[in-house]
Amino acid sequence: MLTIAGLSHSFRTGQEETHVLHELNFRVEQGEMVALLGSSGSGKSTLLNLMAGLMKPTHGSILIAGQAIEKMNENRLAEFRRTHIGFIFQSYELIPHLTVRENVELPLVFQSTPSQERKQRAMALLQQVGIGDKSEMFPSQLSGGQQQRVSIARSLITKPAIVFADEPTGNLDTKTEKEIIDLLIDLNQNSGITFVIVTHELEVAGRTQRILQLRDGYLVEQHKQEGEAG
Numbered sequence: 299m300l301t302i303a304g305l306s307h308s309f310r311t312g313q314e315e316t317h318v319l320h321e322l323n324f325r326v327e328q329g330e331m332v333a334l335l336g337s338s339g340s341g342k343s344t345l346l347n348l349m350a351g352l353m354k355p356t357h358g359s360i361l362i363a364g365q366a367i368e369k370m371n372e373n374r375l376a377e378f379r380r381t382h383i384g385f386i387f388q389s390y391e392l393i394p395h396l397t398v399r400e401n402v403e404l405p406l407v408f409q410s411t412p413s414q415e416r417k418q419r420a421m422a423l424l425q426q427v428g429i430g431d432k433s434e435m436f437p438s439q440l441s442g443g444q445q446q447r448v449s450i451a452r453s454l455i456t457k458p459a460i461v462f463a464d465e466p467t468g469n470l471d472t473k474t475e476k477e478i479i480d481l482l483i484d485l486n487q488n489s490g491i492t493f494v495i496v497t498h499e500l501e502v503a504g505r506t507q508r509i510l511q512l513r514d515g516y517l518v519e520q521h522k523q524e525g526e527a528g
């Protein structure tokens with residue numbers, strides 16, 4: 299599903315070059331749920347942005363569903379992102395003047411899906427993430443946990459190959475954090491969604507099937523959890 303090979307990244311600011319990621323190699327299989335764990339500054343967001351095609355790597359390759367995304371031109375990449383990649387943000391990134399249902403439908407608007415089908419698919423997902431009764435409300439009328447459920451439904455509406463989540467519980471209290479991770483585990487185990495979840499919290503990472511740990515831009519640990527996830 300995802301293959302990272304010889305991936306390195308540097309940022310250049312003026313004369314100075316900062317090497318942020320060093321020769322990373324790993325795979326994520328279809329149906330896996332993997333945590334990308336690391337402290338602040340270890341390179342998590344940089345890696346996630348590269349994997350989501352939001353920027354190009356200095357070296358190496360990123361294969362998603364068999365396609366090398368670093369080789370795509372901007373139009374092709376934008377199209378690929380819209381159809382193959384789901385994204386869940388720490389701060390939800392919902393559009394305030396659209397209803398919950400309209401927010402979830404939005405990625406399909408760009409694919410010219412007929413409105414009746416958009417509505418049906420959005421409603422089905424909202425039911426699945428447990429907020430079917432909130433569809434006609436606006437994001438500001440929802441709690442943080444509910445807003446993150448909207449954002450999860452939106453990430454799934456295009457039936458992406460893989461979903462990346464950047465600190466998805468970073469703005470939530472401990473109880474809500476557990477509920478959101480429970481939901482992601484349920485979507486992984488019962489709907490086969492492939493997730494890569496970035497976190498700096500061991501409690502979150504410990505609930506996934508596998509942890510990839512980043513330390514100063516190096517992948518230092520890659521251990522399979524014993525027993526069941528969750």
Ligand SMILES: Nc1ncnc2c1ncn2[C@@H]1O[C@H](COP(=O)(O)OP(=O)(O)O)[C@@H](O)[C@H]1O
Nearest residue numbers: 309316318336337338339340341342343344345
């Ligand atoms: N656009 C940028 N320009 C220069 N340096 C950057 C840029 N983005 C991130 N960095 C540097 O890369 C390192 C890793 O950052 P980041 O990927 O955001 O880490 P994390 O998400 O794990 O906190 C940090 O030292 C950061 O300062």
Ligand SMILES: [Mg+2]
Nearest residue numbers: 339342343344
């Ligand atoms: Mg970050």
